[in-house]
Amino acid sequence: MAISISNPAIRECGVSVAGATLYELAEPLTVVMQVGMGELRITVPAGFVTDLATVPRVLWPFIAPSGPHQRAAIIHDYLYQCVGAVSRFLADAIFRDLMQQLDVPLWRRVSAYYAVRVFGGRHWTA
Numbered sequence: 001m002a003i004s005i006s007n008p009a010i011r012e013c014g015v016s017v018a019g020a021t022l023y024e025l026a027e028p029l030t031v032v033m034q035v036g037m038g039e040l041r042i043t044v045p046a047g048f049v050t051d052l053a054t055v056p057r058v059l060w061p062f063i064a065p066s067g068p069h070q071r072a073a074i075i076h077d078y079l080y081q082c083v084g085a086v087s088r089f090l091a092d093a094i095f096r097d098l099m100q101q102l103d104v105p106l107w108r109r110v111s112a113y114y115a116v117r118v119f120g121g122r123h124w125t126a
Contacts, residue, residue, distance in 0.1 A: 003101040005031040005071055013049060020051040029074055031098065042094075044078040051077075053112065068105075069112060072098035076116065092116050 009026040016022055029044040052066050053073040072095050079091035086094070096113040104112075 003031065003033050003098070005029075005098070005102070007071065008046070010074075016051055020054065022049050022051055024049050025074070029071060029078075031071075031075055033094075033097070033101075040094075042075055042079070044074055048074070048078060050074050068102055069099050069108065072102055072104070073112075080120070088120065092120065 006027075006029055008029045010023040011026055012021055013024040014022045025044060025046050025048045027046045029048075031040075031042050033040045050073070052070055054077075075098060076091060076095040079086055079094065080088070092113065095116060096109060099109040099112065
C-alpha cells in the first residue's frame, strides 16, 4: 500500500479536563493512501486540537502519546470526531494501517490498535 503523509508542526495549546496536554496543528495534516484501485485522502485542518495518542500515564513507558505513531493518532482522533465520515471500525483500521506505513514497531502497532478497539468506544462521537 502506497502512502503519502505530511508532517505538520504542532504546538501545545492547553490541558484537557483529564489532565492530558493538548496540541494544535499549525498547518494541515494530509494523508493519501492507495486502497485497492482507488485513493483515500484525509486532510486534518490547521487548528485541529488533539491529545495525540490517548494513553493512560501509567503506560507511557511503553506507548507515549507522541512518537512514531503521532501522525496516525492525529488522523485517528480527527476521524473519531468527524461525525458520519467513516465507521469506527474503519477509523481504527486506518490508524493500524498508517502505523504500519510509518514503520511503527509491530508490538506497538498491535498494542495501540487493540487498545482503540477495546477502549476507544467511549471517545467515538458518531
